[in-house]
Amino acid sequence: MPEGPDGSAATLDPKEAFQLFSHELRLDILLALRESPDYSLGFAELRRAVDERDSGKFTYHLGKLRGQFVKRVGDRYALQYAGHRVIDAVRSGVFHESPSVDPVAVEGVCPRCGTTPTFAYEEHLATVACPSCETKLVEYPFDPGGFRDRSLGEAVTAFDRRTKYKWRSASGGVCFVCAGRVDVEYADSAADLDHLDRYDDYFAEDHPAVLELGCRNCSFYSYLPVGVRLLDAAPVVGRLAERGVDVDARPLWELPFVTEAARVTVREREPWSVLVEALTPGGRLDVLLDDDATVESVTTHP
Ligand SMILES: [Zn+2]
Ligand SMILES: [Zn+2]
Structure with missing residues (x-):
């Protein structure tokens, strides 16, 4: 101390x-x-x-x-x-404000039906979803302060950037709330493990595996798609950039390795070995995550 x-x-x-x-x-x-x-x-x-x-x-x-x-x-x-x-x-506004935002169109397309997705905000939760087939692409808490001094479009971009920052930090073991140590483990499904209803309608519910995060120091806990680990791995980020996929500029809901269950394959569970496919124009990267959810290898297909 x-x-x-x-x-x-x-x-x-x-x-x-x-x-x-x-x-x-x-x-x-x-x-x-x-x-x-x-x-x-x-x-x-x-x-x-x-x-x-x-x-x-x-x-x-x-x-x-x-x-x-x-x-x-x-x-x-x-x-x-x-x-x-x-x-x-x-x-941050979390203690005394609870604004809501009606669905507004954002960039991108629903991977299931091709419709333009929408951003909505309620009870401190931001949701990007398809208004047509109701597929949820990304959902995460966002502080009301994020809407101050910004247009709604700017706030949507801020939500994307801040969520990426939080996911990178927490899935790498550092709590973005309190700086404490975050334990990172694989879980078969968020819905099976959560005892409350917070993950009942989880956007990555259909993924074959998710990451279960819990801070040892504060109350932070979260379930995240395993593909989030690619956002922070230089060999992946670099190769994607060379092939025209800028993971910073492109919003989370436009990154299929984050949102789509079909891009994730569990190879083994003891110890864990998970394959994540990152699509590029005309090809893909096969990224293997090891038992610690770190990138073990990257294989490029044209
Ligand atoms: Zn759709
Ligand atoms: Zn913490």
């Missing part, structure tokens, strides 16, 4: 840390610092910014934040990393 400068444990009890924000003035102080140049203000400026006339009350609440969330630097109070993270959690 990291230690503070005086040798004491540089941590608060988690319950204590959350109780700190039971008084709205404390969150107002952090938000005022966020609005200020260099994320810092002098005492009088800060008090004016939160509009608190009672100096004693203001001093008391500011004192509660000092150390972990706000640090005195010279004659100014500066937002600390923990203070930034509190604001970030608030600004």
Whole structure:
């Protein structure tokens, strides 16, 4: 456990840390610092910014934040990393906003029927699906903050980029939520393993295998298509780019090795060996994933 400068444990009890924000003035102080140049203000400026006339009350609440969330630097109070993270959690909108977006057309075609898919958003869940045959192509949580300062089209692109970033990180063993260690294992089917209904109507339900991810440190867990592992493997990404498939520019729902069950073959289960086909114009790559879900070999077919 990291230690503070005086040798004491540089941590608060988690319950204590959350109780700190039971008084709205404390969150107002952090938000005022966020609005200020260099994320810092002098005492009088800060008090004016939160509009608190009672100096004693203001001093008391500011004192509660000092150390972990706000640090005195010279004659100014500066937002600390923990203070930034509190604001970030608030600004993500997850705690107090639940917008919804009616289905809107996005680029691409449904692999099953050729219709243009749509993007929709409800209860923090973004879904790209076919409006005609109802095939779900991709579904994942997205924070309401993603819609701020963006057109809807830009938000859809942001959803694609952020989801790729999250999937790359988590399937590589690093939690994007808390930085903790994520265990990555194969599972036969998400629907068989989940005890809640979250995966009842899962977009990769028909895949012969999926990846089961669980963070040892926080509450993050997820089931992902095995093809996600190709997004982060240089030998695959490079060869696909040479053949005209840019995995960054092309949205997840336009990457059949992520969305289509037919592109995944389980060769063995003990130990696991899974073949994923990545189609290219006029050919394909056969990518073999090993028991750790890392790329073992790549075979190119013209
Ligand atoms: Zn369709
Ligand atoms: Zn975590």
